[in-house]
Amino acid sequence: MLLKPPPATNQFSGFLKLYLDETGRERRLSLTTRDTARSRLRRFFEWLASRRASLEDVKMEDIDAYLDLKRQSCNSRTISSEAAMLQDFFRAANRHGWCSNNFHQRVIRPRLSRPRYVGNRLRWDDVRKLLASLKGNASCDLRARAMILLCALYGLRSSEVARLRLDSFDWEEGTFSLTRAKRGRGQCYPVLPELRDSVMEYLHRGRPQCDDRALFLSLAIPHRPVCPALVSYIVRSRISGLGLMASPAGAHALRHACATELLRTGSSLHEIADFLGHRNLRTVSCYVRHDEAALRRVSLFQMEVTVA
Structure with missing residues (x-):
């Protein structure tokens, strides 16, 4: 009863695995960063699986619709992180020829104000x-x-x-x-x-x-x-x-x-x-x-x- 069920697979699961392998093997991103990317991209692909049959069929309207859906329950900082994750994935997808659309150049990330620290750091x-x-x-x-x-x-x-x-x-x-x-x-x-x-x-x-x-x-x-x-x-x-x-x-x-x-x-x-x-x-x-x-x-x- 304590065992977690295996994650559901779809037509995009193979690309997600290749992307995560690359981030760990060549870019040497931390395990925490890769786990975050896995969970966020998996949610995106589960949502996308019922709309498109392959990465070549994905349109910019799909990405915009997904980000609009996330805006209903997430703040601007989370939306910016989601958009950055999609940018990074589609940059890799374009580099490896998984899709021909330059989505990473067209994803719009919300502008975030830089936090101002006013002397409340630990001395x-x-x-x-x-x-x-x-x-x-x-x-x-x-x-x-x-x-x-x-x-x-x-x-x-x-x-x-x-x-x-x-x-x-x-x-x-x-x-x-x-x-x-x-x-x-x-x-x-x-x-x-x-x-x-x-x-x-x-x-x-x-x-x-x-x-x-x-x-x-x-x-x-x-x-x-x-x-x-x-x-x-x-x-x-x-x-x-x-x-x-x-x-x-x-x-x-x-x-x-x-x-x-x-x-x-x-x-x-x-x-x-x-x-x-x-x-x-x-x-x-x-x-x-x-x-x-x-x-x-x-x-x-x-x-x-x-x-x-």
């Missing part, structure tokens, strides 16, 4: 308060402390924390390794004393006894690996419990605070990018753009060079 002093508050001896407290240390000291994403396994840690070498959620690149970190003590205490006193090799497990029976959403929920609940104002307040808030603290203590953008697992410095800039003191030092340095 490093807030992170210190958060870490100091994690003193409970219950299983949930021991698990939360280990998770929050990984997010705060190493800037890990919630999905990366959730995927850690017992054999990710090499206690003799004092390191742990992981596979980055985006692009799948492996990375190795030294185990800081605070993390070592926290993880060991969780393993001996808080982790349920079961055969699963995942590091973090659910506390309720049946014990199973935690999901990324639970990691973010645990971090968010601990932050809000202290009355701290942060948006977002999940694991990504600690990742941003970690990047900002690295910038404040003198790390370069290249070093921060390597530490956080980014390849593009433009991606790192979204973490450090709120450090006004660092930006002021950069502007003064540029002015001195110009004047000299």
Whole structure:
């Protein structure tokens, strides 16, 4: 009764599989991104199956009608994501010759206003308060402390924390390794004393006894690996419990605070990018753009060079 029924197939299922294989093998998109693409495109093809017999028969009116249908129950940000997913699929379909229509050039995505952050990001002093508050001896407290240390000291994403396994840690070498959620690149970190003590205490006193090799497990029976959403929920609940104002307040808030603290203590953008697992410095800039003191030092340095 607990087994999920296999997904229904239609005339478009083969193209969906080829597209997902390409995104994983050649583009190396994260598993989360591919799962999102699979669910969204599957819903689109299930809706399309009764209207068209093949991809060559698809018309632009079909895509517009589907997006209009989604607008009845989804906000503009979701519609923009749906349109972007359709754009990417039909770009691949045109490249491989699955269809001859350039739909990716004609799909209209809603214009979204860029969110404005007005100083409600976590500061490093807030992170210190958060870490100091994690003193409970219950299983949930021991698990939360280990998770929050990984997010705060190493800037890990919630999905990366959730995927850690017992054999990710090499206690003799004092390191742990992981596979980055985006692009799948492996990375190795030294185990800081605070993390070592926290993880060991969780393993001996808080982790349920079961055969699963995942590091973090659910506390309720049946014990199973935690999901990324639970990691973010645990971090968010601990932050809000202290009355701290942060948006977002999940694991990504600690990742941003970690990047900002690295910038404040003198790390370069290249070093921060390597530490956080980014390849593009433009991606790192979204973490450090709120450090006004660092930006002021950069502007003064540029002015001195110009004047000299």
